[in-house]
Amino acid sequence: IEITIKFPLLIYLSGLTCTDENVCQKSGIFKYLSDYKISLLAPDTSPRGIDIPGDRDSWDFGIGAGFYVDAIEEPWKSNYNMYSYIVKELIPLISGNYSNIDTNRCSITGHSMGGHGALTIALKNPHLFRSVSAFAPIANPINCPWGKKAFTGYLGSNQDKWLDYDATTLITNSSASLPYDDILIDVGTNDTFYKQGQLLPENFVSAAIVKGQRVTLRLQDDYDHSYYFVSTFIEDHIKFHYERLK
Numbered sequence: 001i002e003i004t005i006k007f008p009l010l011i012y013l014s015g016l017t018c019t020d021e022n023v024c025q026k027s028g029i030f031k032y033l034s035d036y037k038i039s040l041l042a043p044d045t046s047p048r049g050i051d052i053p054g055d056r057d058s059w060d061f062g063i064g065a066g067f068y069v070d071a072i073e074e075p076w077k078s079n080y081n082m083y084s085y086i087v088k089e090l091i092p093l094i095s096g097n098y099s100n101i102d103t104n105r106c107s108i109t110g111h112s113m114g115g116h117g118a119l120t121i122a123l124k125n126p127h128l129f130r131s132v133s134a135f136a137p138i139a140n141p142i143n144c145p146w147g148k149k150a151f152t153g154y155l156g157s158n159q160d161k162w163l164d165y166d167a168t169t170l171i172t173n174s175s176a177s178l179p180y181d182d183i184l185i186d187v188g189t190n191d192t193f194y195k196q197g198q199l200l201p202e203n204f205v206s207a208a209i210v211k212g213q214r215v216t217l218r219l220q221d222d223y224d225h226s227y228y229f230v231s232t233f234i235e236d237h238i239k240f241h242y243e244r245l246k
Contacts, residue, residue, distance in 0.1 A: 007039040008105035008130075008245035009094065010238070011086070013121075014045050015112030016146075017064045023111070026227035032238040038245065039101050043090060045113065047079045060146055061153055067141075068117030069165045071154040080154060083165070086117070087125055107241040111135040111230055112193070113146075119167035119183075119204070126179050131244035133184035133237045135230050136191055139204035140168040146198050168200070172207045183208070183215045184240045186233045188223030 010033070012023050020042040023029055033040055046066035052075050055062030066082035095103040107130050110118035115137025122132035141147020142162045151162040163169045171178075187194055187201050194201075201217055208215045223229040 005037075006100055006102040007037055008107070009039050009041055009101050009103055010241055010245075011041045011043070011091075011106065011108040011110075011118075013043065013068065013086070013108070013110030013114030013117040015110070015114045016045070017059050018045050018111075018114075019064070020044050022227065023230075026231065027234050028231045029234050029238070032235045036238055036242040038238065038242060039098075041090065041094060043082075043086060046082065050079045052076065052079070061150055065113065065150065067113060067147075067150040067154060067165070068121065069151070069154050072161065073154055073156050076154050082117070083121065086121060087128070091128065105130060105245045107131040107133075107245055109133045109135070109237055109241070110137070112199075112225065113138055115139070115185075116141055116147075116165075116167060120165050120170060122180070123167060123170040123174070123178070124164075129180075131182075131241050132180060133240055134186075135233070135237070136187050136194065136199055136225055137167070137185060137201065137204075138199055139185075140166060140200040142166045142169065143203065144198045144200055145196075168204045168207045171204065171211055171213060174211060178211075178213055181214065181244075182240075183213065184237060185215060185217045186220055186229075186236075187217070188220050188225065188229050190222045191225040191229075193225050 045064050068082045070083045071077040071080040108118045108122050115134030118134050122129045155161045205215050205217050
């Protein structure tokens with residue numbers, strides 16, 4: 001059977017401690033992907049099976065916490081290259097092996113650490129994506145405890161090296177107009193990590209306003225950081241991308 005229909009692609013990046021299975025099992029995403037005829041790529045959150053000393057010492061660094069960067073510090077730099085894995089390996093792999101998936105119509109989203117990944121990857125590669133959104137993203141990691149810990153470990157103590165993986169800094173330093181007509185971000189007002197200053201979405205919005213980039217930040221009353229939150233608003237995000245993937 002020859003398949004002539006080509007489906008656009010949505011990349012979903014997951015958060016700390018997660019695997020590709022979280023979004024598949026907990027978000028309800030497949031109903032809406034089916035409704036809107038969009039294919040899904042859900043990568044893992046770190047390398048697996050490497051057994052680097054210290055990679056299981058904490059839940060927010062190492063296994064399940066690759067932070068979508070290309071590490072430059074030992075012992076991480078040989079394997080913890082999640083940025084290149086997404087951009088330089090997975091997308092070409094899909095393009096070369098799945099003739100019914102149109103990677104020229106590609107969008108990206110993610111949750112928490114994955115929201116950070118979605119924003120930074122989209123801002124650094126606007127030629128690859130039609131749209132970007134995020135659920136409770138770590139939007140300014142150079143200024144939050146999670147980001148400082150991860151970036152120190154993967155990128156070293158020179159904070160200039162961190163800037164290339166910080167969404168707020170990337171949009172501040174962008175020299176050209178971005179192609180995104182809007183960036184959709186949802187955050188729950190009862191999100192513990194939002195209250196603790198781990199997410200900092202307002203910093204991203206403020207930087208975007210200066211650059212003339214529209215961002216729709218929706219603070220959802222009483223929602224937390226969980227997949228109950230993601231599953232409630234996942235259809236909105238699928239619709240958002242569908243309108244830009246047509």
